[in-house]
Amino acid sequence: MDPLDNLSLLAITGRTLALCTTSLILALGLGIPLGIWLGGRRFPGRRVLLGVVNSGMGAPPVVVGLLVAQLFYRSGPLGDLELWYSTQAMVTAQVLIALPLVVALVVAAVASLDEDWALQVRTLGISPLWRNWLLLREIRLGLLAAVIAALGGILSEVGAVMQTGGNLEGETRVLTTAILMYTRMGLFESAYALAAVLLGLMLTLAGLLTWVQYGEKR
Amino acid sequence: MSASLGVRRLRIVRESAVSRFELEIGALDLEAGQVLAVLGANGSGKSTLLRALAGLEPLEAGEVIRHASGPVTMVFQRPIALAGSVVHNVRIALRSQGLDAEEISRRSDEALARFGITDLAPRPATALSGGEVRRLALARAFAIKPAVLLLDEPFDDLDAGARESLSRDLRRAVAETGVAVAVVTHDLRRAVRVCDRIAVLLGGALRQTGDRDEVLNRPVDRNVAALVGMTNLLPAEIDAQGLARIDAEHAIPTLALGRPGPAWIGLRPEHLKVDIGRGEGLPIGPGRVTEHASDGILTTLEIAWAGHALRTHLVAGRGMAREIAMGDELSLALRPEDVYVFPMDTRGEKESSGHREAAPGSTGSGSMSNCR
Secondary structure: OOOOOHHHHHHHHHHHHHHHHHHHHHHHHHHHHHHHHHHHOOOOOHHHHHHHHHHHHOOOHHHHHHHHHHHHOOOOOOHHHOOOOOHHHHHHHHHHHHHHHHHHHHHHHHHOOOOOHHHHHHHOOOOHHHHHHHHHHHOHHHHHHHHHHHHHHHHOOOHHHHHHHOOOOOOOOOHHHHHHHHHHHOOHHHHHHHHHHHHHHHHHHHHHHHHHHHHHHO | OOEEEEEEEEEEEEEOOOOEEEEEEEEEEEEOOOEEEEEOOOOOOHHHHHHHHOOOOOOOEEEEEEOOOOOEEEEOOOOOOOOOEHHHHHHHHHHHOOOOHHHHHHHHHHHHHHOOOHHHOOOEHHHOOHHHHHHHHHHHHHHOOOOEEEEEOOOOOOOHHHHHHHHHHHHHHHHHHOOEEEEEEOOHHHHHHHOOEEEEEEOOEEEEEEEHHHHHHOOOOHHHHHHOOOOEEEEEEEOOOOEEEOOOOOEEEOOOOOOOEEEEEEEOHHHOEEOOOOOOOEEEEEEEEEEEEEOOOEEEEEEEEOOEEEEEEEEOOOOOOOOOOOOOEEEEEEOHHHOEEEEOOOHHHHHHOOOOOOOOOOOOOHHHOOOO
């Protein structure tokens, strides 16, 4: 195996960003409505659901990876889709890891609003579409926290994407799995180069979001 | 006058693991251009009624009927300030209704001016004080041109000056827009200041509804009397001349001629005169000051008389030629036309007539349910 060349570094970084963006969008797309629903309604079984969400936040990614890998394994329930060691399987695992974080943070943000917030907005005769927009605006700081947490979980994850993607060159190799591989091979320079890119990405994105968050507070 | 919103045979049941609450209202109407004050002790169902009028409460039975075509809106006890500027808060509902920009700014400017917060328009709404948020909430409500406006404790945690100016602005806004208003409050003086009519809720039922002065001066029973500030309540025996005998030595002149028998005597504190020598009212003998509390403007006295504690209010600088202190003996007087006589003919009344207390604040006891 050769050390990392620039072209592969670029390809791996690009793939990582594409996968992360997809997973993040899916996790937010599912998690925000679910969080709003769980945070604003009172119904039997709500506590159980919240318990599931909270334990999901602490679920070891490697276990999530194991479950998703088995799901897509050739003889598994979704084996016919032939998605074992695919980017789709990786995205599935990443979404499952990030989803509980998003839901929990949105639930907390919605719960911190006034108890009768939704009723008050309703009595002003504001249409449902606008009410939802107002709600998102109201919990925007919680949403930013959810984005940061989800991004961190997705971008730095290694175990589950290894299990579901298999680190196939040119197909499913991402920054974290490549670092793992080069470390195992003793090619530390390549591993460090990848690590620097990963850290740089993470810091840039988190920094950007934090800046937005503080701008809001002032 | 015409009713803008009414309820008929309303029944609401709220059940939780620890409690059960029922609200039953036979009929209640909100009239255009009038303010109805809903008075009641904590837990009497005031807020539940208001939420039912706003259509926010599931009904067990009965109906809430909208006669007016405009929106029904409510300002909650703790109004929210939406993220964004004050003017954004006032405009948001108008924008969602798709009004044109000119109409939106005209209405929002008018609403802000109505409640004196034009200066606050560009400020972030979440940075406002409690009183300012209340004004914002009222401006926001008036901007949508409601036919019915429901206010839950609108004068809560405001200082005296703010309460007074908000009352004035509210009164003016009602007169100018013709909106029908219901105000839920436990602040009797504030309610009297802003309302045209009063509805008294006790234990989940409407006990009395009527014009303000009628309810204040002719409460249907002792519990309503205590709630509307008629805090001097004494059991008595009316004789053939209309004299209410409290005991062997004490009596109160009334106009209840030809209605002899046991009765409750009700007298608003402001109608009990002390130490007057100008022939205003008939003397009922001396009493001794047992409580004396003053806020600098209003002094509240409790005076022991005939074994009861009678309450009266004195306004600073008015009426009294000297300072009053604890233990002072004062000559008391009243006008017979100010004395209100309640029949004492129900089972509930007889039960509670045994103890000789002036019974201020003893509201909401279940034993009074047959009074009407």
